[in-house]
Amino acid sequence: MRALINLDANSISDAVQAAAQVRAEGRIAAFSGGGTDLLQQIKDGTDPADVIVNLRTVNEAREIEEGAGGISIGGLATLTRVMENAAVRARLPALAQAAESVGTPQIRNVATVAGNMTQRPWCWYYRNGFNCFKAGGEECFSVNGENGQHAIFGGGPSFIVHPSDIAPVLVAFEAIFQLAGPDGEREVPAAEFFVLPRVDPVNENVLDESELLARIVVPSPPENTVSSYYKVMDRAAWTHAEIGVATVIRRDGNAVTDARVVLSGVAPIPWRLRAVEEFLAGKPITAEVAREAGEISIEGAQPLAKNRHKLPMTSAAVERSVFGLAAG
Ligand SMILES: Cc1cc2nc3c(=O)[nH]c(=O)nc-3n(C[C@H](O)[C@H](O)[C@H](O)COP(=O)(O)OP(=O)(O)OC[C@H]3O[C@@H](n4cnc5c(N)ncnc54)[C@H](O)[C@@H]3O)c2cc1C
Ligand code: SF4
Structure with a gap:
């Protein structure tokens, strides 16, 4: 050893x-x-x-505090603390739901928020020692191999899906990530933290060597904001999302004034559905609008040989997630 x-x-x-x-x-x-x-x-x-x-x-960076600028979450806070925190449950219900959906109680009790953001890909080939792009090699074994759980958006040259349930929620809430390195601290918007394999085939995020994720600040959502995290798994519990939908909607009555819809399980980074967001803006949340949002959600998808099932699953998950946030 x-x-x-x-x-x-x-x-x-x-x-x-x-x-x-x-x-x-x-x-x-x-x-x-x-x-x-x-x-x-x-x-x-x-x-x-x-x-x-x-x-x-390390005793610092474990607290979760609500202040004037929003809710500050230490990178070393456990997922259990996130899902149990009163401010998170009241102001950011999607985040509490996503944290609660991760793995098992045993994992949530020790796994940190930062570790969840930076966990490595769970692709079968990478985890079993194949010398693919993620291991520093020069090929992807999944693209013509086992790819049932791989990306339908943003793939190439690696086709991993980003495994975190809470990452899409933090992107949807437009959180700010605070990074600490030997030369000081810097802030990066959540959406810019994650990088596609076509930008960097080896790493999944912008962390420099010796830099760590210290804290996440989620700005206070405006009044009348509702949110949810809807997760579809290939078995009943204890596993990553086949599809996860983080939806954050600001409503006036039942009409959408602003929407963020971000997916997990379908792309190498949390995948924002801008076309769905634009479609929803100004519309009442009805069953028909939610159904159309689901249809729009898979525009531009490029499934591989064995993951076409993700198309109807994504449509249905987005439809249910949006309709679930209708007033009343
Ligand atoms: C059976 C099982 C089921 C799971 N199910 C889910 C699930 O449903 N949803 C989900 O989202 N995840 C799931 N996971 C993944 C799990 O959530 C992660 O293992 C966990 O979140 C990682 O957190 P950690 O603190 O233990 O990270 P670690 O194991 O300590 O680290 C993970 C990676 O992040 C790096 N790292 C750790 N901390 C930092 C930091 N502060 N800054 C920069 N880099 C850092 C490490 O070097 C390492 O590369 C599952 C895992 C298992 C084993
Ligand atoms: S999808 Fe990514 S992790 Fe999996 S074999 Fe291809 S390059 Fe490796």
Whole structure:
């Protein structure tokens, strides 16, 4: 078995400095939030880290606070804390629903918000050690192989789907991600945090080496905002979304004044449905409008040989999600 070094960080700044020092010495460091994804990958040999920078010993960035600017969520808050937080449940119900839909209670009790955003792809080939784009290789085995759970939007050269349930909700609420690195902090809108494989075939986000996701700020939604997260799975529980729909709608009576609809499980990044959003603006939420929104949601989709079932599933999920937010 490979020898691993564990470094217990005392603070966010300690963690990023430790990671930078490890890298300066020519070794590979990885941050461990809850470790639910990272430690399995290290055991399987798909993550090459030889030094773990342990964030469980960091006491900051765990709180969830409501202030004038919105709700601030520490990157090290667990998913259980997110789903149980009173402000999140009252102001951002879609986020509470998405957190509650993740995996199992055991996973939610240790998995962190930041780790959920940065979990690696769950593509069967990558997880089983195939030397594909995500492992630094130069081919994708799924494109002509097993691709039943892969992307119908935004694919190529890798066809992964982004696995996080809470990421599309944070994009829909236009959250701001605060990143901490050895040279200081920077802020990135949630929608710009995730990158398509055609931009970067190896990494799923804009984090630099030694940089970590420290905090997420969700601006207070305007009055009359309603939201939901609707998840379809290929079994009853404990798994990632086949399709997840994060819908955030601002209403005047039953008429939509503004909408954000973002999908998980269908693209390598949380996939925003701008055509659906534009269609909904100004319309009352009726069964017919919701049905049309569902139809529009799959315009431009490019299914692979084995994932055409995602087209009707996406349409139906968007339809139900939109209609579920009708007034009354
Ligand atoms: C059986 C099972 C079912 C699951 N079902 C779901 C599901 O339904 N929905 C869903 O969304 N997810 C699901 N997951 C994934 C699970 O949510 C993730 O494993 C978890 O969110 C990762 O969080 P963590 O804190 O344990 O991350 P870790 O395992 O600690 O880290 C994951 C990755 O993120 C990096 N990382 C960790 N913290 C930071 C940070 N602060 N900044 C930058 N990088 C960081 C690590 O280096 C690593 O690459 C499932 C996992 C399992 C094992
Ligand atoms: S979809 Fe991505 S992770 Fe899966 S085999 Fe292709 S390149 Fe690798």
